[in-house]
Amino acid sequence: MTIFFLTHMSICYLFLFLLIKFMSSKLRPPLPPGPTPLPYVGSIISMLRNKPTFRWIHRMMNEMNTKILCVRLGNVHVIAVSDPDIALEFLKDKDWIFSSRPDSMSGYLTSGGYLDTVLAPMGDHWKKMRSILSMDILSGTRHKWLQKKRNEEDDNILRYINNRCKINHGVTEGFVNVRILAQQYTTNMVRKLVWGRRYFGKGSEDGGPGKEEIEHAESLWTILVYLNAFCVTDYFPWLRWITDFDGHEKIIRNAIRMARKYQDPLIDERIQQWQDGVRTRQEDLLDVFITLKNTPLTTDEIKAQILDLMLAGFDNVSNNIEWAMAEMMNNPRIFDKAVHELDFVVGKDRLVQESDLPRLKYIKSCVKEAFRLHPVAAFNVPHVTTANSTIAGYFIPKGSHILVSRLGLGRNPDVWEDTLTFNPDRHMNGHKEVVLADYNLHTFAFSTGRRGCPAVLLGSTMSTMLLARLVQGFTWELPLNEPHVDLKENLHDLAKAKPLLAIAKPRLPHHLYPTN
Template sequence: MTMMMMSLTTSLPYPIQILLVFILSMASITLLGRILSSPPKTKDRSRQLPPGPPGWPILGNLPELIMTRPRHKYFDHAMKGLKPEIACFNFAGTHAIIINSDEIAREAFKERDADFADRPNLFNMRTIGGNHKSMGNSPYGEQFMKMKRVITTELMSVKTLNMLVAARTIEADNLLAYLHSMYQRSETADVREFSRVYGYAVTMRLLFGRRHVTKDNAFSDEGRLGKAEKDHLDAIFETLNCLPSFSPADYLEKWFRGWNIDGQEERVRVYCNKVRSYNNPIIDERVELWREKGGKAAVEDWIDTFITLKDENGKYLITPDEIKAQCVEFSIAAIDNPANNLEWTLAEMLKNPEILKKALKELDEVVGRDRLVQESDIANLNYLKACCRETFRVHPSAHYVPPHVARQDTTLGGYFIPKGSHIHVGRPTLGRSSKIWKDPLVYKPERHLEGDGISKEISLVETEMRFVSFGTGRRGCVGVKVGTIMMVIMLARFLQGFNWKLDPGYGPLSLEEDDALLMAKPLLLSVEPRLAPNLYPKFRS
């Protein structure tokens, strides 16, 4: 073992050598006890861990994880492309369970949902969630239940969502105004850039009742981001990118908290603080207005709703710190999915013109060309929603579902799952599985309309875990309704309002993806109006 360790460490940078030696020497007593307490091999599969690669004594598979970049590729590399339905990795005594089967995913998040409703207690999640004050990053318990209940029954209620229709419509109009101004200036449209602007503006409207984060309206008349808003949006995405880190400190936090292993602690702290530096002054000002100065004439946005809620004793239900933590979480959860889905959907439509023709035909039949598509039309735009579903299937926005944690010893797929195991469901492996889908790499929206689908409204939610769109179960996404609205309206307005073709300087259209599952080459298009000039709105701040 000593020779193996020397061979391993001499190929690594000196700080990593120190790290591995320190882990081996300082963590052995604690972690050896965990390993020795693991269930012995037995013919009874329910007491066996899922299959996985062999590991080092004490450290398990952690050294290989440290050496692999990007780390999400380690799981495929370690199993040599086999992609078993369920696999187990040992990271210094913490078991990471990788699920690549829709049947086992359904078992985890439907049949045994209560067993896997916890979250890992990781630095990144604690930082983003304000030390477990938000809903999504909190452990399963009283705080999680309180925040989920408030968000579900108040913020995402029909009453509140209807109250905010006008705010969302302003940004749907602003999207057209933004794109029309590009046409007037003969500018190329960067799909990723303007779709993120739209998602950001809608999110700010819902949260704060305005699309700008500074007191002066920093957006230009065409709808471009101002300096502060661009800085805010960049920080939101950088914070989001900190979540799937698979850092060594995630599994040895007791020993290495504060060491800033791989720079992850500093990174999430810096970017999360930047997001808060824009959010918090707005929240502080609004809390003072409602709780000290008598408030406004009416509740107008999500922050107002949070601030004014009271319990049965007349005490304020949500603290300012809880509001601040939840606002960070809302910010990082609301923007990437619609933007990623739109870019890939448009790319697939341009690659497959017949799909684009069918989408336009549906828009012309349901809406026509003498008015703009509205939220009330979404129920009847089944082909567009089928396109969004197919994009979720083929081009997910992340490699894994946010990790769950086993709350007790249990089983999955007939295998033993120890309490404290981290559960990771692979998004691409489900959506692109030949065991689940016929011709899985072929982009075919019609597969979501087969059977009874044509006669009923199509949902973007995939409850059977054949692919992942929005989370399901106790940890499921509470923003499905608003997420669906943002996604479908952006795509519908984009297609209804303009004719599109690749920018002349773009080159051949490639559907290659980068390590983050984004289009490796951002989609650049030329824009041309498709409707009468009087239908294009003016920008509204």
């Protein structure tokens, strides 16, 4: 009798559970449109057949004519968004639900076990690190404190180009690889701000990067490529214990090892100097990290955050300036307008300075237009939802990965006219100053909400100063037999397919160019 009663009750409870689940699924909104997933594996097979994944996702959004797409990979719902209003619901209106980060193999390794800020999930550690960045590292006061170091790197890039103009390589004088130039500027700048030094080694004779700096930059680029590369084991975590399914883990481990080979010994040495009393005054950001009083950091946390800063400062600015220069060189009217603005605001008897930037509206517009049309990555760093939610009338399950499309926002025909045309004039706002950050998400340079980039001021300053110095300091021509710049993108990322190669010639009085 007891067994019969228990069996009967169990059947009733099971029926009630299934009924409630069925009714709730009927009442809740539908998932966003997307491909029909297979049982268990979802659309992972289609993903592997359609590399690169970001182009496959954008192609599906176009074919389905949707601004929000749901692709199930394993048991994870990946939600891609290309509409600014929907993106704002995720990143601003309901960011307390969508501000965490998903667990990933590459993110875990890069952050040293989520000891950084960018990749750390929401929680006490993230709040601590974010507060340190906002108050102690990237504040307006700290920005002013570091201005002399930024000025030195603004001068150094002119020195390097001017040296190139004096060297005859058997082909032509002033031959410059703008991609290497921009990457050198960004890595030198961050190294100077963090360590107070431009190079890990001695650099090259012409003032360019040496072997150490080239290896370091290459390792940073590799980490960024594989950091959010749709790794299969991120959707089937149990595979991590069996095999490196797509080879991502080996590649990113080697890149992290190379980057830290140059960074970590300098951090260890500096910490020891403070402990021994050899160093007693703050001179750079590493000193600030080491001497924090209210929220002291461990050595591992400092190392993770320094790698964070190097990665954040490396690709966005350099990619932006290479594309801006390429587009401007293809359109002499735009380039001439930028030159005329610099000549009018600054003149030719001194070098452009940071204090001039608020009045350089057209230069800033060229930078902003490059961010719009040529983002450094197809998507933002993924967010993960911590609860079931509804966005734009669609059900977003807990644990979904949220990807905001930088490409979709910047090339959205509902927002921008003639989306594939480089037109800086679209950002000119009468007498108002041009601002690179766009909190309406019509462009996606620095994001918004709790996970918005805390380095907006530094990133904006670096981008605008570099372009201003290049345009003011030199005339730029294409090599012989190249009538125009090839603007094709890489297939596997959004970088220019071929590095921009150009001939630079000084256009200012000789004495203005730094010589030492």
